[in-house]
Amino acid sequence: GAGVSQSPSNKVTEKGKDVELRCDPISGHTALYWYRQRLGQGLEFLIYFQGNSAPDKSGLPSDRFSAERTGESVSTLTIQRTQQEDSAVYLCASSWTGNTEAFFGQGTRLTVV
């Protein structure tokens, strides 16, 4: 596609359920990033991928969060046993390499009720 695509755009889930968020980066981009943004707050780094590898997972807030990337393309962020504090917009970005402009998707707005 022409840009970074994220799905779903909105997700409402019940506390305790698992959710899976998807990111389709721009074709050919080797670097892929996940960020979380709570309402009125700044971006919180979660994880990045270089190819299919995730050299730095230190931003993942707990072991309920995991992410994978396959084929140096699609990435999924999984949140298990969701909690209300997980409610936020989850943004995915990709770039040719880490030193070049990062393009963002429009985000997935997650609401845990």
Add this chain to the structure above:
Amino acid sequence: RKEVEQDPGPFNVPEGATVAFNCTYSNSASQSFFWYRQDCRKEPKLLMSVYSSGNEDGRFTAQLNRASQYISLLIRDSKLSDSATYLCVVTETGGFKTIFGAGTRLFVKA
């Protein structure tokens, strides 16, 4: 200490004013630097890269001071449309990890 720190603001300025944003970063080996802009409920988008020699794009001027680990953005002749959150962005050595500051919110009023 946060890896990238910015004054959260908000900055409230009248149209036509000049406003400056500052940003500090903790990793002296950081490699690349950018300013992004984020409009309300939208995704961040690149405003400009920051080069060691400083660079200008119209009303916007970016400066980098590696010795002080400091980046700045100057906006001259502010417009209403400049109202947004400005994010300082740093990429670590190797170009793999991109770190966003929390952003500085700007409101330009008529």
